[in-house]
Amino acid sequence: MSLSHDDVEKIAHLARIKIDDAELETLRTELNNIIGWVEQLSKVDTDGIEPMTSVVGTNLGHRNDSVSEVNLSDKILANAPDRVGDFYAVPKVVE
Amino acid sequence: MSYLINGKTGNWEVVVGLEVHAQVVSNTKLFSGASTEFGAKPNHQVSLIDAAMPGMLPVINKYCVEQAIKTGVGLNATINLYSVFERKNYFYADLPQGYQISQYKHPIVGEGKIELDLEDGVTREIGIERLHMEQDAGKSIHDHDPKRSFIDLNRSGVCLMEIVSKPDIRSPEEAGAFLRKLRAILRYLGTCDGNMEEGSMRADVNVSVRHPGENLRTRVEVKNVNSMRFVMQAIEVEAERQVSVWESGGEVIQETRLFDVNKGKTRAMRKKEFAHDYRYFPDPDLLPLKLEIEYVNSITSTLPELPDEKKARFVKEHGLSSYDANVLVSDKQKAEYFESVMQYTPKQNQRDRDPKVVVNWVTTNLFGALNAVGKDISESKISAEQLGDLLDLVSDDLISGRIAKDVFDIMFETGRDASDIVKEKGLTQITDIGKIEAIVDKVLLENPDQVNQVRGGNNKAIGWFVGQIMQATDGKANPQLVNKVLREKLN
Amino acid sequence: MSELTRLSISEAACHLESKNISSEELTIAHIEEMERCRDLNAFITETPELALQRAKKSDARRSKGENVGAMDGIPIAIKDLFCTDGVLTTAGSHILDGFKPNYESTISQNLRDAGAVMLGKTNLDEFAMGSANVTSYYGPVKNPWVVNDLKDRVPGGSSGGSAVSVAARLSLGAVGTDTGGSIRQPASFCGIVGLKPTYGRCSRWGTVAFASSLDQAGPMTRSVEDAAIMLQAMAGYDPKDSTSARVETPKFNAELVSGVKGMMIGIPEEYTLDSTSEEIRKLWEQGCQWLESAGASCKRVSLPHTEFALPCYYIIAPAEASSNLARYDGVRYGLRVDGDSLDEMYENTRGEGFGAEVRRRIMIGTYVLSAGYYDAYYVKAQKVRALIAKDFEAAFADVDVILTPTAPTAAFPIGDRMGDPITMYLNDVFTVPASVAGLPAISIPAGLDSLGLPLGLHLIGRAFDEVTLLRTAKALENLADFNASPSKVDS
Known part of the structure; x- marks a missing residue:
């Protein structure tokens, strides 16, 4: 599997990362090298093996349904690059 | 009665499946301890987790799990003892993590069914495909500023149940009946308040049309229809749109459309440059949710009558x-x-x-x-x-x-x-026989002609006398007694 | 160079206990060294005022006879991946420009609770992605070990700043994080002890995430005993981290001086790589002989899937990272580079905010999770991961601890191995398998190469058996008797 110019552009867009045209070709080569290298995994026989999603064997912990965090608006808004009143502001979205 | 659209090329049947997002009744969010109460000031019910601050980790709210199980049981569905939270990755301003934690391959609830009671006394069974738990996103507000959208994360992280029906629905009325029945079940269970106006129940509608007996044709998803009436309307107009597309030689494309309430039409959403690729994968911050059958049984045993x-x-x-x-x-x-x-x-x-x-x-x-x-x-x-x-x-x-x-x-x-x-x-009924006899006597005396009619065999006139007497007593005379006395006197 | 900065944590703790020295003196001595050695670029943010404040408080606690923690008054450095209340936290990235968390990570909080004094936040590879500390937005960190060629060498990575701060005596200990070797490999390059605990031993809450299923915090110190002391302060179940292990925290120094007599040490056959230098191979054999001389037995074990651990890691870690780093979007914190639309703002912010290596890994991660490739890459890697874990399980049926080299080479000059990402990835070939399997592992300085650069030996233990691991490490430390110090310190 080898990534085309378009593939790299598509991935960059999915990841919302702007890549300059000049950089894109170098990146394409690097990504293809890495992908080619990780593809050696295809040599491993994994028939009948369950994928391992976590090394932790225990059950999922949980919390009770009681409000433990009250009015953190100042905390969560403190680092906002653009803020209007108690809102975060972003460039206008057209649906 | 079946619902068919009469087209130029014959009758069309409408095939509908619903995806209902029901907000779980809980004090706090699915993965954080922030309150879920409706109507707070913007960004006042947002924890560090809900705002996806660096290093924040989700911890599941046990009560939300319980609510999902209850709902599953209420939908006569299988409860999966093993379910997995996955990340659905996409960028949006009101999705702070850049992914929604949802369930994908392994939902907590599997197949079930709902029985509909239709107007004409007929019942219909609608299959439930699955129910899974997921986080709600925040809210984008687009009309406060000409150049910017404002983001309120109060809803971010609230627990939703996505309830997916099978494409068993065949008319707008059935869709309405399905939503009403589902809402009733959720309300009985106390797992969702079913309030569509406040957005605690929202529906996406999958609509396709076909000639009866045909295989399924391309379906269109109509998003976020926020009242029962609009759901029914949206199905009607979207089905008609599709029929006219097919019949004019065109092809219905698989897409997401929005229902425009003012125009009463559906319209295509602004086209995304690339098709969605959500890149689901199991959330490594959470482990699989494993339930003990005893736990599920203990919840089942506390369910109210449905x-x-x-x-x-x-x-x-x-x-x-x-x-x-x-x-x-x-x-x-x-x-x-x-x-x-x-x-x-x-x-x-x-x-x-x-x-x-x-x-x-x-x-x-x-x-x-x-x-x-x-x-x-x-x-x-x-x-x-x-x-x-x-x-x-x-x-x-x-x-x-x-x-x-x-x-x-x-x-x-x-x-x-x-x-x-x-x-x-003073509305107490007159049941004193003497009083009633006196009134009857008075009325008979005042209306000799009618008395003669009755005696001449016109029984209908008795009714007229009853009316007169009731009028004379402001309706307080006991009608049975009045009838009895009248008949005695007139014989 | 003050005598105070040559102390170990345990020695300093004794002096503080007996009031020979004050925490203030100890802290000032380290602040002076930190300032003197700024050219090493070990710190992104120095917090001398905060340190002095906390040191004085510690002294006050002691003079009042209040309860003191195990690390009370000990100056340490914290990798700038841990969120620290009110103190700039960058993860070595431009994208977190100006980000001051208003919360404290569990690990740094635990250390504060134990009385430790934070000197500052150490430099690291951007988002902990790197093995040479050359990807930091704040510039490369220099290894204090300078040999005859006078070249500036890398300290290893990603916890390069933490390793340097300990090696150059700028702090008595430091906290690092290890995803594929980020504690152990820089420890080896800098001639110090670096411990990665079992996955789940230390909470990840408040630590900027790289790869959630692999990230683990751990201590970096100048002795095995110090590592045990620090780990004791850091470890423990944290209900805020769903992957935190609900296991009892043992006394990590319980068997520290018990020796290795009768223990079985595993020597994995597959760790003999062509790329490994002859010197390192010899040191490895030497390590084996040392342990045997102390009464342990060495046994060859097979870890057949070892060679696939690295490519497996380079699918799983980028996949998780691509999703974990989606939250850096210019909306709620950090850098924003404006654009005409929301998507443009995202792309500009993330394009400028992330460095080349981070961008590469996000791209790889995005690709391996995308539709059509998920099974071939991500699921395949998870299956291989299961096989790697099984290899270790089988090996640990026969042996108590596994001995390997930490890295295939000693520290290399800054600028080397920059051309090809894969060459850089190969640095972690010996450390990644234990990460993939979630096992505890430690690097011990064991000798110098012909140039005079430190080399480490690597021990891998059973899950949650850090006690045995530390005991073996302590024995190895005694036997290796490594007492060289970097030229920077001697100058």
Whole structure:
């Protein structure tokens, strides 16, 4: 599997990362090298093996349904690059 | 009755599946300890986790899991003892993590079904494909500023259940019936308040059309339709749109559309440059959710009676018609109202209240009056106890049925007790035989012609006399006694 | 160079206990060294005022005879991946420009609770992605070990700043994080002890995430005993981290001086790589002989899937990272580079905010999770991961601890191996397998190469058996008797 110019552009867009045209070709080569290298995994026989999603064997912990965090608006808004009143502001979205 | 669209090329059947997002009733969010209360100031119910601050980790709210299990049981569905939270990756301003934690390959609830009671007394079974838990996103506000959208994360992280039906629905009416039944079940269970206006229940509608007997054709998803009426309308107009596309030689494309309430039409959403690729994968911050069967059973055993069971019981215990029972159980509060009128402790020498009389008063008079003023049963000024007392006055012959309706109207306006109104207005029924005889005598004396007609064999004229006497007594005379006395005197 | 900066944590703790020295003196001595050695670029943010404040408080606690923690008054450095209340936290990235968390990570909080004094936040590879500390937005960190060629060498990575701060005596200990070797490999390059605990031993809450299923915090110190002391302060179940292990925290120094007599040490056959230098191979054999001389037995074990651990890691870690780093979007914190639309703002912010290596890994991660490739890459890697874990399980049926080299080479000059990402990835070939399997592992300085650069030996233990791991490490430390110090320190 080898990534085309378009593939790299598509991935960059999915990841919302702007890549300059000049950089894109170098990146394409690097990504293809890495992908080619990780593809050696295809040599491993994994028939009948369950994928391992976590090394932790225990059950999922949980919390009770009681409000433990009250009015953190100042905390969560403190680092906002653009803020209007108690809102975060972003460039206008057209649906 | 089947719903078909008459096209140039024949009849078209509409095939609908619903994806309902139901907000789980819980104090806190699915993965954080922030409150879920409706109506807070913007960004005031947002924890560090909900705002996806660096290093924040989700911890699941046990109660939300319980709510999902309850709902699954209520939908007659399989509860999966092993389920997995995955990340659905996409960028949006009101999705702070850049992914939504949802369930994908392994939902907590599998296949189930809902039984619909349609208007014409027919029942239809609609399959449930699955129910999974997920986080809600925040809210983007686009109309406050010409150049910017504002983001409020209060909803971010609230627990939703996505309930997916099978494409078993065949008409807008069935879709409406499905949503009403689902809402009733959720409300009975207390797992979702079902309030579409506040957005705690939202539906995406998958619509396709086909000639009866054909394979399924391309479906279109109509997003976020936020009332039952709009769901029904959206299905109707989208199905018609699709029919005209097919019939004009075009092809319906698989896409997401929005229902424009003002225009009563669906329109394509602004085209995304690339198709969605959500890159689902198991959330490494969470482990699989493993449930013990004993735990699930313990939850099942605490479930309240659900609409279908209640309906069956009403029919069996109270001898109600299927129609009346349906009207009552469609809303938990209505059913409860009926039951509290029925469940009274009889005073001495009193008979049990007649369920047929009660259901008639509750559904026709009370619900009718409430409907007319656009009020909910919870807003009724007449309590179940008060209505019961009113009915007892009738069955004890203290007031007539006609007077009872007048008393009811006053009670509906003021919330006063029936006996007070009756006493104050002197509405007590005249049951003294002597008094009634005196009035009858007077009326007969004043109307010799009519007396002759009756004696000449015109029995209809008796009815006229009854009316006269009731009028003369302001409706207070006991009609049975009036009839009896009249017949005696006229023979 | 003050005598105070040559102390170990345990020695300093004794002096503080007996009030020979104050925390203030100790802290000032380290602040002076930190300032003197700024050219090493070990710190992104120095917090001398905060340190002095906390040191004075510690002294006050002691003079009042209050309860003191195990690390009370000990100056340490914290990798700038841990969120620290009110103190700039960058993860070595431009994208977190100006980000001051208003919360404290569990690990740094635990250390604060134990009385430790934070000197500052150490430099690291951007988002911990790197093995040479050359990807930091704040510039490369220099290894204090300078040999005859006078070249500036890398300290290893990603916890390069933490390793340097300990090696150059700028702090008595430091906290690092290890995803594929980020504690152990820089420890080896800098001639110090670096411990990665079992996955789940230390909470990840408040630590900027790289790869959630692999990230683990751990201590970096100048002795095995110090590592045990620090780990004791850091470890423990944290209900805020769903992957935190609900296991009892043992006394990590319980068996520290018990020796290795009768223990079985595993020597994995597959760790003999062509790329490994002859010197390192010899040191490895030497390590084996040392342990045997102390009464342990060495046994060859097979870890057949070892060679696939690295490519497996380079699918799983970037996949998780691509999703974990989606939250850096310019909306709620950090850098924003404006654009005309929301998407443009995202792309500009993330394009400028992330460095080349981070961008590469996000791209790889995005690709391996995308539709059509998920099974071939991500699921395949998870299956291989299961096989790697099984290899270790089988090996640990026969042996108590596994001995390997830490890295295939000693520290290399800054600028080397920059051309090809894969060459850089190969640095972690010996450390990644234990990460993939979630096992505890430690690097011990064991010798110098012909140039005079430190080399480490690597021990891998059973899950949650850090006690045995530390005991073996302590024995190895005694036997290796490594007492060289970097030229920077001697100058």
